[in-house]
Amino acid sequence: GENVEQHPSTLSVQEGDSAVIKCTYSDSASNYFPWYKQELGKRPQLIIDIRSNVGEKKDQRIAVTLNKTAKHFSLHITETQPEDSAVYFCAAVGNTGRRALTFGSGTRLQVQP
Amino acid sequence: NAGVTQTPKFQVLKTGQSMTLQCAQDMNHEYMSWYRQDPGMGLRLIHYSVGAGITDQGEVPNGYNVSRSTTEDFPLRLLSAAPSQTSVYFCASIGTGIYGYTFGSGTRLTVV
Numbered sequence: 001g002e003n004v005e006q007h008p009s010t011l012s013v014q015e016g017d018s019a020v021i022k023c024t025y026s027d028s029a030s031n032y033f034p035w036y037k038q039e040l041g042k043r044p045q046l047i048i049d050i051r052s053n054v055g056e057k058k059d060q061r062i063a064v065t066l067n068k069t070a071k072h073f074s075l076h077i078t079e080t081q082p083e084d085s086a087v088y089f090c091a092a093v094g095n096t097g098r099r100a101l102t103f104g105s106g107t108r109l110q111v112q113p
Numbered sequence: 114n115a116g117v118t119q120t121p122k123f124q125v126l127k128t129g130q131s132m133t134l135q136c137a138q139d140m141n142h143e144y145m146s147w148y149r150q151d152p153g154m155g156l157r158l159i160h161y162s163v164g165a166g167i168t169d170q171g172e173v174p175n176g177y178n179v180s181r182s183t184t185e186d187f188p189l190r191l192l193s194a195a196p197s198q199t200s201v202y203f204c205a206s207i208g209t210g211i212y213g214y215t216f217g218s219g220t221r222l223t224v225v
Contacts, residue, residue, distance in 0.1 A: 001172070004155075034214070043216040043219055100158050102158070102172075103148075103156045
């Protein structure tokens, strides 16, 4: 089955700096890669996603890049703000009828004011 | 449109007790799934369903049962609770042609 690895596990940046979180996946048939933000005690919230036919997608301060050949994708947050502090999860969905998410282990992002 | 509704929000069980975690969605989504989240780990798939009457096992199915008698409901049953099942449980759904999962607010379960 699919395996998703996520790095780093913790990331501390100064407000205004950029943050990058990287994930690799094992199943070359995976075709959808969402990123979730989870605040303490809350449900995961989808913040951006990318499909396998696209190399990059941007939404204001957040961008995701996908390298299908290398089987890795990354989340980029620019001009970080204290409210960006949370745990971020990457995930992958295989190209099967199951449509189940396989999650990375998460990155705790701390933005220092 | 309430989205995905999970009940209860919190539950404490004794070892060996059984219970059912409820999940309902009002978006007519075909796909529903249950995940558990343990500290320091991502969410892991327990069971999933691709439509009414169809269920299948995920990554960590042992100790759990599911059924899908209607499109709206997807309950998760703990047969005989064990401390290892202490976790936060999330239900999620997704519709055909849609890619972003909608998550419920979670059930925090403690087994003592």
